[in-house]
Amino acid sequence: xxxxxxxxxxxxxDSKNEPLWxxxxxxxxxxxxxxxxxxxWGPDLSGIDFSxxxxxxxxxxxxxxxxxxxxxxIRKTFDKLGVPEAERRFLGGLGAQYESEMVYHSLKKxxxxxxxxxxxxxxxxRDHSRLFRRFFSKIVPPSDNKFAALNSALWSGGxxxxxxxxxxxxxxxxxxxxxxAQGIGQFERTLIVVGENASLNYIEGCTAxxxxxxxxxxxxxxxxxxxxxxxxxxxxxxxSRNVYNLVTKRAHAYAGSVVEWVDGNLGSKVTMKxxxxxxxxxxxxxxxxxxxxxxKGQVQDLGGKVLHLAPGTSSRIISKSICQKxxxxxxxxxxxxxxxxxxxxxxxxxxxLLLDSVSKADAFPSLKVEEKDVExxxxxxVGRVSEDALFYLMSxxxxxxxxxxxxxxxxISQFTRELPMEYAVELNRLIRLNIEGF
Amino acid sequence: MALEVxxxxxxxxxxxxxxxxxxxxxxxxVVxxxxxxxxxxxxxxxxxxxxxxxxxxxxxxVLDGVDITGISPExxxxxxxxxxxxxxxxxxxxxxxxxxxxxYNSVRGRMGVMDFHLLLKDRMxxxxxxxxxxxxxxxxxxxxxxxxxxxxxxxxxxxxIAILDEIDSGLDSGALKDVASELKKxxxxxxxxxxxxxMLEFLRPDVVHVMKAGQIMRSGDFRLALRMDREGxx
Numbered sequence: 001x002x003x004x005x006x007x008x009x010x011x012x013x014d015s016k017n018e019p020l021w022x023x024x025x026x027x028x029x030x031x032x033x034x035x036x037x038x039x040x041w042g043p044d045l046s047g048i049d050f051s052x053x054x055x056x057x058x059x060x061x062x063x064x065x066x067x068x069x070x071x072x073x074i075r076k077t078f079d080k081l082g083v084p085e086a087e088r089r090f091l092g093g094l095g096a097q098y099e100s101e102m103v104y105h106s107l108k109k110x111x112x113x114x115x116x117x118x119x120x121x122x123x124x125x126r127d128h129s130r131l132f133r134r135f136f137s138k139i140v141p142p143s144d145n146k147f148a149a150l151n152s153a154l155w156s157g158g159x160x161x162x163x164x165x166x167x168x169x170x171x172x173x174x175x176x177x178x179x180x181a182q183g184i185g186q187f188e189r190t191l192i193v194v195g196e197n198a199s200l201n202y203i204e205g206c207t208a209x210x211x212x213x214x215x216x217x218x219x220x221x222x223x224x225x226x227x228x229x230x231x232x233x234x235x236x237x238x239x240s241r242n243v244y245n246l247v248t249k250r251a252h253a254y255a256g257s258v259v260e261w262v263d264g265n266l267g268s269k270v271t272m273k274x275x276x277x278x279x280x281x282x283x284x285x286x287x288x289x290x291x292x293x294x295x296k297g298q299v300q301d302l303g304g305k306v307l308h309l310a311p312g313t314s315s316r317i318i319s320k321s322i323c324q325k326x327x328x329x330x331x332x333x334x335x336x337x338x339x340x341x342x343x344x345x346x347x348x349x350x351x352x353l354l355l356d357s358v359s360k361a362d363a364f365p366s367l368k369v370e371e372k373d374v375e376x377x378x379x380x381x382v383g384r385v386s387e388d389a390l391f392y393l394m395s396x397x398x399x400x401x402x403x404x405x406x407x408x409x410x411x412i413s414q415f416t417r418e419l420p421m422e423y424a425v426e427l428n429r430l431i432r433l434n435i436e437g438f
Numbered sequence: 439m440a441l442e443v444x445x446x447x448x449x450x451x452x453x454x455x456x457x458x459x460x461x462x463x464x465x466x467x468v469v470x471x472x473x474x475x476x477x478x479x480x481x482x483x484x485x486x487x488x489x490x491x492x493x494x495x496x497x498x499x500v501l502d503g504v505d506i507t508g509i510s511p512e513x514x515x516x517x518x519x520x521x522x523x524x525x526x527x528x529x530x531x532x533x534x535x536x537x538x539x540x541x542y543n544s545v546r547g548r549m550g551v552m553d554f555h556l557l558l559k560d561r562m563x564x565x566x567x568x569x570x571x572x573x574x575x576x577x578x579x580x581x582x583x584x585x586x587x588x589x590x591x592x593x594x595x596x597x598x599i600a601i602l603d604e605i606d607s608g609l610d611s612g613a614l615k616d617v618a619s620e621l622k623k624x625x626x627x628x629x630x631x632x633x634x635x636x637m638l639e640f641l642r643p644d645v646v647h648v649m650k651a652g653q654i655m656r657s658g659d660f661r662l663a664l665r666m667d668r669e670g671x672x
Binding site: 407 | 528
């Protein structure tokens with residue numbers, strides 16, 4: 001299905017047997033998309049051709065039909081990672097069966113007994129319609145930005161998670177398995193609701209490069225953390241290098257809740273992603289930790305936003321970016337403290353590491369503070385790998401690329417330490433692979 | 439002969455700082471290199487290890503029959519050369535044990551994670567490095583701690599020739615004695631760069647060279663070191 005029109009949007013909705021309100025929502029969103037211009041700041045998006053996208057993939061269609069169609073650099077990465085053939089075929093977009101589906105099913109049974117809902121978003125609309133409608137698009141309205149509007153018109157897939165009041169999900173909930181079993185949507189839509197005093201640790205994404213023939217990924221993620229709850233959302237994304245990855249991620253944090261975004265970005269041609277947290281309840285806390293790696297021809301435009309809309313709230317934004325071979329990164333951070341929100345605290349820090357002189361890093365931190373009784377800190381650094389550090393490591397028998405890798409892994413260790421072991425190991429391996437041949 | 443340096447000239451940022459230096463370190467020799475600040479001792483050490491800014495303009499340095507002047511620091515380390523840095527660098531976020539294991543694996547061959555952990559703990563206790571240091575990052579160590587960390591690395595990598603650039607500075611007399619006795623246990627040929635006599639009293643060099651303005655002005659035995667200590671380098 002190519003091209004973009006009201007007819008297409010209706011067809012998508014009809015093919016899924018959606019309720020009328022959703023069809024209306026999609027059509028209104030399409031109008032918003034048509035009326036809204038591109039962002040007037042940030043990276044060049046002129047390479048996106050909306051007339052050539054595949055808007056809706058019914059299961060099985062649109063995936064590569066042959067391993068040979070998967071780009072060579074991705075196949076090579078799989079080889080280097082030592083990923084077994086079956087997994088490679090799957091992750092390469094060939095849609096093979098994947099044994100992790102089994103792991104997913106047993107976990108699912110365990111949490112379902114506690115009343116947790118963890119399903120794909122389309123099923124949630126169908127099977128939990130009242131709950132779904134109550135929260136859907138309340139955090140990110142279609143009018144938020146052009147790509148949120150596009151997602152709202154065309155969304156398909158993504159995860160829906162609901163954790164009832166007081167329930168603690170102790171094991172990390174890994175959408176990795178679920179998503180791998182279904183293929184990652186181009187316009188995935190994720191909605192997470194964590195009840196009062198409940199907790200959730202949600203992990204999404206996969207460290208193997210995701211090959212997607214379409215060139216645009218416009219996801220929306222909404223997180224609602226009710227009173228006293230704790231939510232951590234971890235993503236590692238490694239899109240193939242032809243993808244524009246334009247994601248809107250936002251959370252609302254109610255009184256006494258804690259929301260943490262942990263966000264790693266390695267792939268894509270252009271990524272624009274600024275996870276934001278609205279601290280709406282007294283004493284709520286926000287933590288945004290991100291890492292990006294930009295190589296040849298890649299632009300990582302990332303950051304974090306926290307709005308202090310209640311007193312006694314606190315936030316921390318930490319961003320680490322690494323650039324090599326002409327890649328560029330840009331950090332945009334915003335901390336806003338509304339008047340009267342006394343006793344709020346915030347710290348913002350962004351560090352960039354350039355591995356050569358042809359790469360580039362910019363930082364645009366911004367503080368908008370209307371209240372006097374606040375504690376704020378912000379710091380931005382741009383550094384290079386020092387010749388002395390490399391020499392020191394090499395004098396201990398390490399090759400130049402091993403030495404660079406160790407410096408880089410040290411640089412992002414604050415991030416890596418927050419990841420579950422297997423993700424940390426994978427991330428480290430991927431970064432080593434990216435640096436090889438440096 | 440383990441290391442033979444012949445008429446070595448070293449340039450840093452366009453200046454010749456080592457102006458034709460020759461000496462030899464035999465297999466288990468202890469050779470001392472003394473001299474005032476700025477005489478070119480550290481430049482010589484860095485050039486021998488292969489620092490990219492310290493360029494060898496002419497001359498040779500032959501380690502067990504191999505001229506090392508054209509090869510990378512990594513290869514020099516693998517051939518058995520070690521430099522204990524006067525100012526070891528910090529690498530924030532890099533775990534000490536991770537770093538040491540990778541260095542060990544590169545120079546001495548692969549060892550399992552658990553076996554290495556035990557080896558490391560053993561060496562740390564014998565050198566007097568506190569146990570928790572291995573789980574720290576490679577940063578924020580005090581002057582004395584850094585010297586012990588350098589010695590720990592040397593002990594793990596077991597080089598044929600070790601250049602020790604002021605390993606005695608910043609150590610109190612107890613620590614100095616520990617370091618010296620540890621050095622005696624290792625079977626490397628040593629080039630001790632120092633201003634002070636104390637370390638030499640423990641290690642009793644076979645040969646003492648005195649460097650000044652980029653050249654070796656005098657050579658002798660331990661008595662020369664004693665005289666330099668008494669009279670100064672003037």
